[in-house]
Amino acid sequence: MVHADASNFAEGVTKEGAYEQVLLQAEGLFDGQRNWVCNLANTASLLWHAYKSLPSPSSQVNWAGFYTLDPQKTAKPQLILGPFQGKVACQTILFGRGVCGAAASTQTTQLVPDVEKFPGHIACDGDSKSEIVVPIVVGEGDARKVVAIIDIDCADLDGFDEVDKKYLEQLAELLGRSCDCFNLTTTCVLGLGxxxxxxxxxxxxxxxxxxxxxxxxxxxxxxxxxxxxxxxxxxxxxxxxxxxxxxTSTPPSPVLKKPLKLACVQLASGADKAANLSHAREKVLEAAQAGANLVVLPECFNSPYGCDYFPSYAETLLPSPPSHEQSPSFHALSYMAAEAKVFLIGGSIPEVEGAEEARKYYNTSLIFGPDGALLATHRKVHLFDINIPGKITFRESDVLTAGDKLTLVDLPGYGQVAVAICYDVRFPELAMIAARRGAFALIYPGAFNLTTGALHWRLQGQARAMDNQCYVALCSPARDMSASYHAWGHSLIVDPMAQVVVEAEETETIVSWELDGGKIDETRKNIPITSQRRFDVYPDVNEGKIRFE
Structure with a gap:
C-alpha cells in the first residue's frame, strides 16, 4: 500500500542518497501501476520533498514536474503541462522553444546554470534562475520519440550539476519503461512507433x-x-x-542499443588473495586488449570456494566505498575496470557485515564502470543447499546469508544487464523479471561442480536464454583437481535463440562473443512469446512486490 512516508527523507541525507531513495521509492510506487498521470504525480512529489531535504542550492528548487506530449493534433508538436509541484506554470510549450522545448526537440538533457543566458528562455516564473530538463524518450533509432520531459527549476544560479543529470536521466529511463503511454479507449499520440x-x-x-x-x-x-x-x-x-x-507483457525493445563484446574470464584461484587479484588484473587487461567492452570474472575469484573459506576471506563492503584495508578486492576491481576501460562484473567475493556478535556473511558481486566507479552490487539470493546422495552435499546457508534484492545494472550507451550468482540461475522467475524489465543479457558468475555441472550447467544457460530470448553468460572458475572444490569450468555464452555460441573447456581461458541487439529483436519477432503470454490464465511474475538493488 502506498504511504505518505515515501516522501520522507532523512535529515542530513546526501544528494546522491536522496536521488537513490527517489529511484527506490519510484520503483515501489510504479509496481503494479502503469498509469502515466498517477506515476508522474507521485514522482513530482518525491522530487519536491527530496530537494527540500537537501542544503542549498537544491533546497531552493521552486518548481518540479513534467510536461507531456500534447495528445491533440496541432500545427507543430508541443508539450502540455503535466503533474507538478510549485507555482502555476505555462500550459503549453512548442518543441524548440525555451529550455523545455530544446530538450524535447533535441532529445537531450538541458543543464542550464543561468536561464537568462539561454536563447529563447520562457520565463514562466521570474524567480527561477537555473534549470535542468531531462527528456523521457521511448523507442530506438527512427522510432525514438519524446513522450514527456522532467523539468526542475531553482531560485539560485548553478542549482544543478552532473549528479542531478545522472540520476534524473535514470529516473527518466525508469518512467519510460514503467508507464503505459496509451490506453485502449482514448486518443493518444505519445510517440507510438x-x-x-x-x-x-x-x-x-x-x-x-x-x-x-x-x-x-x-x-x-x-x-x-x-x-x-x-x-x-x-x-x-x-x-x-x-x-x-x-x-504489459511486452518488454522495451530494442534492449541493446549497439553491439557489445562480452568476455568471460575463466580463472583458477588459490589461497593467496593478492596473487588472485593480480592474476585477475592480467586477464581483464588481456580481454580488454582483445576488444571486450564487458568483462566477467568467476564466482569467488579472489579466494578458494567453500564454506570453510568464506569467513577468513570475507571483506567489509559497507559503508561504501570501503577502505583499502577493509576491502582490497573492491579497490583492485575498481582499478582494473578503470585501467582496462571496461565494464567489469567482478565475479563474486565473500562479504562480511556487522559486529562480531551479529556478523553476517554474503556472496557478493561488485560491478564497476570504465571510470572505476561502482555501478551496483548483487548479493547471492538463492543459497546453494543441495544433497545428491553418493555424489555431493553442500550447504552455503550454514555460513552465508541470502541477499534479498534483484540486480539490474545500466551500462550507459548499451542498455541493462542482470547480474546474479551461480545457484540463482536455477530460478527462472529472477531471469524473467530481469528480461521483462529490459535486460539484454543475464550474467551469472558461477561455480558448478563436477556433478551439477555435468547435469545442468549448459542446460541452465540455454533454458534461461530460451525463456527470455536474450543473451546469457555463465562464467566459471577453471578446474583445479588439487583444490578442495572442483569447479566444472566450461564458461559459455548463449544467444537469444538458446544456441551456445562459445564455450570453454575446463582450463584457464577467456571466451568472448559480440552481442547484437538485432539478434534479440529478430528472435522476439520470429517467436513472439513476449506478446503471447496469458496473464488472464496464470499470474505475472513481473507484478507484485519485487525488490531491486
Missing part, C-alpha cells in the same frame, strides 16, 4: 476474439494515432483487465 502500432492492433484483435465474459462495451469513436497515420478502431467488446495484461 511502428512496432507499438502493430502491438496495439494485436491487443485489439485478441481482445475482440478471445474474451468471453466480463465484457464492457467500448465507445464507438476511439481513435489511435499510429505514428503519422490515424487508424479508426471499430466498436469492439473489450475486457480492460485482459487487454492490460496483454499490453
Amino acid at each position: 511502428k512496432r507499438d502500432a502493430s502491438t496495439m492492433r494485436y491487443f485489439y484483435n485478441k481482445a475482440s476474439s478471445l474474451l468471453t465474459k466480463s465484457f464492457k462495451y467500448s465507445p464507438p469513436i476511439p481513435r489511435l494515432r499510429l505514428g503519422c497515420r490515424v487508424a479508426r478502431i471499430n466498436p469492439i467488446l473489450v475486457n480492460p483487465a485482459f487487454a492490460r495484461t496483454m499490453a
Whole structure:
C-alpha cells in the first residue's frame, strides 16, 4: 500500500542518497501501476520533498514536474503541462522553444546554470534562475520519440550539476519503461512507433476474439494515432483487465542499443588473495586488449570456494566505498575496470557485515564502470543447499546469508544487464523479471561442480536464454583437481535463440562473443512469446512486490 512516508527523507541525507531513495521509492510506487498521470504525480512529489531535504542550492528548487506530449493534433508538436509541484506554470510549450522545448526537440538533457543566458528562455516564473530538463524518450533509432520531459527549476544560479543529470536521466529511463503511454479507449499520440502500432492492433484483435465474459462495451469513436497515420478502431467488446495484461507483457525493445563484446574470464584461484587479484588484473587487461567492452570474472575469484573459506576471506563492503584495508578486492576491481576501460562484473567475493556478535556473511558481486566507479552490487539470493546422495552435499546457508534484492545494472550507451550468482540461475522467475524489465543479457558468475555441472550447467544457460530470448553468460572458475572444490569450468555464452555460441573447456581461458541487439529483436519477432503470454490464465511474475538493488 502506498504511504505518505515515501516522501520522507532523512535529515542530513546526501544528494546522491536522496536521488537513490527517489529511484527506490519510484520503483515501489510504479509496481503494479502503469498509469502515466498517477506515476508522474507521485514522482513530482518525491522530487519536491527530496530537494527540500537537501542544503542549498537544491533546497531552493521552486518548481518540479513534467510536461507531456500534447495528445491533440496541432500545427507543430508541443508539450502540455503535466503533474507538478510549485507555482502555476505555462500550459503549453512548442518543441524548440525555451529550455523545455530544446530538450524535447533535441532529445537531450538541458543543464542550464543561468536561464537568462539561454536563447529563447520562457520565463514562466521570474524567480527561477537555473534549470535542468531531462527528456523521457521511448523507442530506438527512427522510432525514438519524446513522450514527456522532467523539468526542475531553482531560485539560485548553478542549482544543478552532473549528479542531478545522472540520476534524473535514470529516473527518466525508469518512467519510460514503467508507464503505459496509451490506453485502449482514448486518443493518444505519445510517440507510438511502428512496432507499438502493430502491438496495439494485436491487443485489439485478441481482445475482440478471445474474451468471453466480463465484457464492457467500448465507445464507438476511439481513435489511435499510429505514428503519422490515424487508424479508426471499430466498436469492439473489450475486457480492460485482459487487454492490460496483454499490453504489459511486452518488454522495451530494442534492449541493446549497439553491439557489445562480452568476455568471460575463466580463472583458477588459490589461497593467496593478492596473487588472485593480480592474476585477475592480467586477464581483464588481456580481454580488454582483445576488444571486450564487458568483462566477467568467476564466482569467488579472489579466494578458494567453500564454506570453510568464506569467513577468513570475507571483506567489509559497507559503508561504501570501503577502505583499502577493509576491502582490497573492491579497490583492485575498481582499478582494473578503470585501467582496462571496461565494464567489469567482478565475479563474486565473500562479504562480511556487522559486529562480531551479529556478523553476517554474503556472496557478493561488485560491478564497476570504465571510470572505476561502482555501478551496483548483487548479493547471492538463492543459497546453494543441495544433497545428491553418493555424489555431493553442500550447504552455503550454514555460513552465508541470502541477499534479498534483484540486480539490474545500466551500462550507459548499451542498455541493462542482470547480474546474479551461480545457484540463482536455477530460478527462472529472477531471469524473467530481469528480461521483462529490459535486460539484454543475464550474467551469472558461477561455480558448478563436477556433478551439477555435468547435469545442468549448459542446460541452465540455454533454458534461461530460451525463456527470455536474450543473451546469457555463465562464467566459471577453471578446474583445479588439487583444490578442495572442483569447479566444472566450461564458461559459455548463449544467444537469444538458446544456441551456445562459445564455450570453454575446463582450463584457464577467456571466451568472448559480440552481442547484437538485432539478434534479440529478430528472435522476439520470429517467436513472439513476449506478446503471447496469458496473464488472464496464470499470474505475472513481473507484478507484485519485487525488490531491486
